[in-house]
């Protein structure tokens with residue numbers, strides 16, 4: 001088991017940040033309700049353009065890119081499956097909470113499409129629920145996946161006139177909790193098993209852990225300022241740590257061979273070509289693999305919770321097509337979705353936060369975790385967009 005790109009360097013532990021306030025809450029907290037915060041997606045052809053405008057407002061995404069992305073949605077009738085996934089996730093969370101004797105209501109609101117976070121916050125407050133513990137459907141640290149949700153919360157509270165009434169806290173980034181990692185590990189194990197059955201040797205197989213590319217400027221600022229995780233920041237470091245952990249675990253269990261190589265690749269780049277984004281691109285790497293003696297590739301959607309458009313189009317369509325063109329056998333492994341281990345881990349995270357479980361007792365499978373409860377100053381900041389107020393962290 002070797003990583004073929006940059007090594008997962010020695011990284012400081014998330015608990016070592018030396019800024020004001022503890023990274024993990026140490027006093028139990030009372031909450032009235034859970035807030036499931038999603039990305040949102042269109043649910044009909046007429047939603048597609050307004051949705052894309054919402055996502056890209058103020059981002060300098062070229063029109064050609066928007067038109068191209070619109071065709072991905074149009075191909076599926078203008079419907080992204082992501083809202084349906086969140087309905088299912090919400091139902092699964094309610095069920096898991098109920099089984100554990102927890103009767104919290106779960107409100108669901110999105111950043112970019114109906115039902116919006118603003119409406120969820122209004123509805124919660126109307127029902128007398130003003131202390132909300134949020135779970136955002138994004139596992140890693142970066143502006144898009146962490147801080148932007150905190151800004152969404154601050155805006156939702158302010159725009160609804162509920163500042164000082166509603167409070168939203170957010171559970172820690174969960175890239176390395178067992179129930180998030182397990183479904184990916186199972187997918188890699190199944191792919192390796194299938195490739196071995198086809199008579200392929202370990203060195204003929206490549207595992208590509210795929211995640212959303214982001215601007216390198218955002219990546220450098222992902223996670224708390226003082227951690228100094230280097231190029232790619234906390235975002236890349238967290239993905240690499242999870243990939244390494246999956247391969248180590250499978251090697252120990254005899255499901256992967258020491259010679260099975262893996263790497264982290266990126267997908268779904270947007271932005272102007274002049275702006276650097278994280279590389280290499282998944283399709284570019286696939287095209288290079290035959291020259292490295294590779295005959296089969298497993299594409300693992302490590303950055304995503306469910307089979308939404310990024311997975312259906314950019315991986316199942318584009319990456320698998322690139323593999324076919326390169327003459328490679330290829331498979332795309334599952335996302336966590338509503339896998340019971342994942343749902344159960346989310347409820348564990350809600351419970352651990354409510355009970356202020358000490359960090360040393362919190363489940364985590366990489367050296368980087370357990371990640372912070374309370375985002376540090378400057379965490380995942382976005383210098384292009386400038387400062388915007390954010391809830392659920394230490395100011396600024």
Ligand SMILES: CC1=C(CCC(=O)O)c2cc3nc(cc4[nH]c(cc5[nH]c(cc1n2)c(C)c5CCC(=O)O)c(CCC(=O)O)c4C)C(CCC(=O)O)=C3C
Nearest residue numbers: 039041055059069080082138144145212214270308309310
């Ligand atoms: C890190 C990350 C995640 C993973 C974490 C998470 O899950 O949050 C993610 C998820 C998603 N991204 C999604 C869709 C889009 N993302 C876009 C644009 C962008 N994504 C970015 C980053 C991320 N995105 C960035 C830096 C941009 C550039 C504009 C900006 O700075 O914000 C655009 C605009 C067009 C384009 O350029 O592609 C679209 C339509 C959907 C919904 C899919 C569906 O509908 O099924 C999901 C789950």
Ligand SMILES: [Fe+2]
Nearest residue numbers: 144212268310
């Ligand atoms: Fe995105």
